[in-house]
Amino acid sequence: MSALAGMLGEIAGVGADAARGGFSRAGYSHADRELREWFTAHAAVRGLDVERDANGTLWAWWNPTGSTEPAIITGSHLDSVPGGGGYDGPLGVASALVAVDLLRARSFAPPRPIGIAVFPEEEGSRFGVACLGSRLMSGAIDPSRALALTDREGDTFADIARRDGLEPDRIGPDPRRLDAVAAFVELHVEQGRGLVDLDRPVAIASSILGHGRWRVTIDGQGNHAGTTLMDDRRDPMVAAARMIVEIRDLARRTPDARATVGRIEPVPGGTNVIASQVRFWIDIRHPDDLITAALVSEARDLVLAAAREEGCRADVREESLSPTVDFDLGLRDALQASLGDVPELGTGAGHDAGVLASAVPTAMLFVRNPTGISHSPEELVEDTDAEHGAAALADVLQGLASAGAEAAFGHRPMMAR
Structure with missing residues (x-):
């Protein structure tokens, strides 16, 4: 069993839904907290510095040189839709940790920080707004509106956030943190059959449907x-x-x-x-x-x-x-330079990378899903393809982190206000 498959196996029972099949891991639920603890433990084993920001996003930092250059960020989310699959979100988080292992095995010391971000409530299955964590950080949702959102039990996001250790009056846009990000690259299971039809394990994302x-x-x-x-x-x-x-x-x-x-x-x-x-x-x-x-x-x-x-x-x-997102062309070119001849695919699924594209250069990698099915227990990634994805992510992080401070990934967008 590969290291990546072993990591995902550790959480195979968390949030398992006997009634629906698959997993139900709503944001800020008990299952979500277990998954955050799992991530924090793995980050700590790797000597990464872990923090949780005011919006509930977890950050794990690798910066052996102590550089203050803007960071290269990867990561994804850990929550799920009701009865979802086991790869939508966790694959990107686990692959980020494995990518750090691969880079260390190459004796690579990044000249700028590399961070892993775990965004909360990406699916929106609890409060109805997808990518809530990245929307708050980038200013894509008004904090007062977000805090007033309610779940099925009638609890407001403000109440739930407070119970989860957050301070509601600190929730909202975080331009300082965004200014410290040079680029964000999210790895995700493909939620369709593009790579199956192309018979390829990995693709670069070109766009997201509005x-x-x-x-x-x-x-x-x-x-x-x-x-x-x-x-x-x-x-x-x-x-x-x-x-x-x-x-x-x-x-x-x-x-x-x-x-x-x-x-x-x-x-x-x-x-x-x-x-x-x-x-x-x-x-x-x-x-x-x-x-x-x-x-x-x-x-x-x-x-x-x-x-x-x-x-x-x-x-x-x-x-x-x-809105429809066309991922940063300069950053896509940088990914192509690191990976060689890999296909580019659009997607109809929303992601934190799409929301953050309004504030920082973003890109995505997709890993083949042989069933072509997602948001369902039938979602799947073969171990060999998962390993291909983690290796590709490591190559991308190494290339981006090695780029000089003057490297242009395309124009830096203005943060949504």
């Missing part, structure tokens, strides 16, 4: 399932069903669009009760931000019309929105 999440709330009339005649009903569940089908059809009519409803919550949720309210969430993605906006506008019109026809009221609220 995407967002919108919450739909439909208010109807709760009533008895047996005593309420069909013509007397104002049933928000029926309205929701019509909306979901129409949203799917809207995406089918639009080339390159993706629209998904993966979460629905009826209130009160009884078998013999007509719901009084239904909430569901729409995920919409498209490479053209103008088309994404048009899709959202049309979806909103469809929702409101379907609600009216069922005698209900509906409200559509944006929870998060990320």
